[in-house]
Amino acid sequence: MSAGFPLRPEEFDPRWVEEILGAPSGALQSLTHKPVGTGQVCDSFRFTCDWQEEGYPASFIAKCPSADPVSRGAAALFHLYDMEIGWYRDVAGNSEVGCPQSYHAAIGDDETQFVLMLEDMAPASQGDQLAGATLTQVRSTIREAAALHSYRPASGTLDQYSWLLHGKGNSEYLRQSLPAIYPQFCQRFAGRLSKDILDMGAELIARFDTYLNVEPANPCITHGDMRLDNILFDDEGKRAILVDWQTTSLGNGASDIAYLIGTSFADPAERAAVEKELVTDYLTHLSARGIDRDEAQFWQDYRRSAFSGFIMAINASIHVEQTERGDEMFALMAERPAQMALDLDSLALL
Numbered sequence: 001m002s003a004g005f006p007l008r009p010e011e012f013d014p015r016w017v018e019e020i021l022g023a024p025s026g027a028l029q030s031l032t033h034k035p036v037g038t039g040q041v042c043d044s045f046r047f048t049c050d051w052q053e054e055g056y057p058a059s060f061i062a063k064c065p066s067a068d069p070v071s072r073g074a075a076a077l078f079h080l081y082d083m084e085i086g087w088y089r090d091v092a093g094n095s096e097v098g099c100p101q102s103y104h105a106a107i108g109d110d111e112t113q114f115v116l117m118l119e120d121m122a123p124a125s126q127g128d129q130l131a132g133a134t135l136t137q138v139r140s141t142i143r144e145a146a147a148l149h150s151y152r153p154a155s156g157t158l159d160q161y162s163w164l165l166h167g168k169g170n171s172e173y174l175r176q177s178l179p180a181i182y183p184q185f186c187q188r189f190a191g192r193l194s195k196d197i198l199d200m201g202a203e204l205i206a207r208f209d210t211y212l213n214v215e216p217a218n219p220c221i222t223h224g225d226m227r228l229d230n231i232l233f234d235d236e237g238k239r240a241i242l243v244d245w246q247t248t249s250l251g252n253g254a255s256d257i258a259y260l261i262g263t264s265f266a267d268p269a270e271r272a273a274v275e276k277e278l279v280t281d282y283l284t285h286l287s288a289r290g291i292d293r294d295e296a297q298f299w300q301d302y303r304r305s306a307f308s309g310f311i312m313a314i315n316a317s318i319h320v321e322q323t324e325r326g327d328e329m330f331a332l333m334a335e336r337p338a339q340m341a342l343d344l345d346s347l348a349l350l
Helices: 013-019 069-077 081-096 135-149 162-189 195-206 208-212 253-264 266-287 295-319 324-345
Strands: 029-036 042-051 061-065 104-107 114-119 220-222 231-233 240-242 249-251
Touching: 013 162, 069 081, 069 104, 069 295, 081 104, 081 114, 081 162, 135 220, 135 231, 135 253, 135 266, 162 195, 162 249, 162 295, 162 324, 195 208, 195 220, 195 253, 195 295, 195 324, 208 249, 220 253, 249 253, 253 266, 253 295, 266 295, 266 324, 295 324
Parallel strands: none
Antiparallel strands: 029 042, 042 061, 061 114, 104 114, 220 249, 231 240
């Protein structure tokens, strides 16, 4: 435990866990763990606890730095671990957003070492990014998105959270790097994505400065990666629990909504048939929380934000460990929102 906290599952000592959870010494007889989730930039484990007495969690989820050095390096470069630790440490417990309770959140100075102990939300289960979402799942997630976007601290402003400000630096990095890595993306996915999509991507890259230069009129906390792999649902999909807060930043709420809708529907015709209704649902939830947005302006922001999932797929696919499932996930993450951007003529807004 060289960092002062465990970095791998085998480093979780029962005495340390007792201290974190406020249990007396010797109360935790043993710990067992197994991998859980499909994260690309960190490793997650479910720990099962054998307690001598009641009143403590029977299990918890631990998130640790990725065992893959490429993914760890990407996480440090984009401050992904710092953003997630910041969310759970400073905001999650005071928000009304459906997310796990944090038992412990700590990070090292170089941002490659961290530990996060979270409430186990089982039997809620991860959405299936490859299969796509149900309409019920998208509706329940939109309700949580409205809760997130309406959050304001009891004192101070959102700017007081330094981890929320990494998004601006990451955008500047993308401004420089995306034109260079897009040819690599095209080479990897040329056999999987249509020429129309890849050509649209090239035009987006050509206008990327214009895309980035618009500041949100009403900045709020955004999740930044609001897709099915990062959402847990109950059996009926009526309750959504947002996880994987590694891209949270100050931004435009329309970006989360477009990202969610754009990446969730396997059938583009289904997405096109319901997206205006879903946007209206979101605005209704916001209004119920005391925040009113002009519907016509929000729709323009939504159309413009259709590229968000596509951009994430380009950047993430190049910077994390390559796997067969990962490549298919990134292909779908690119294909679905790219088709949405084509359908909505989003390039016309740049």
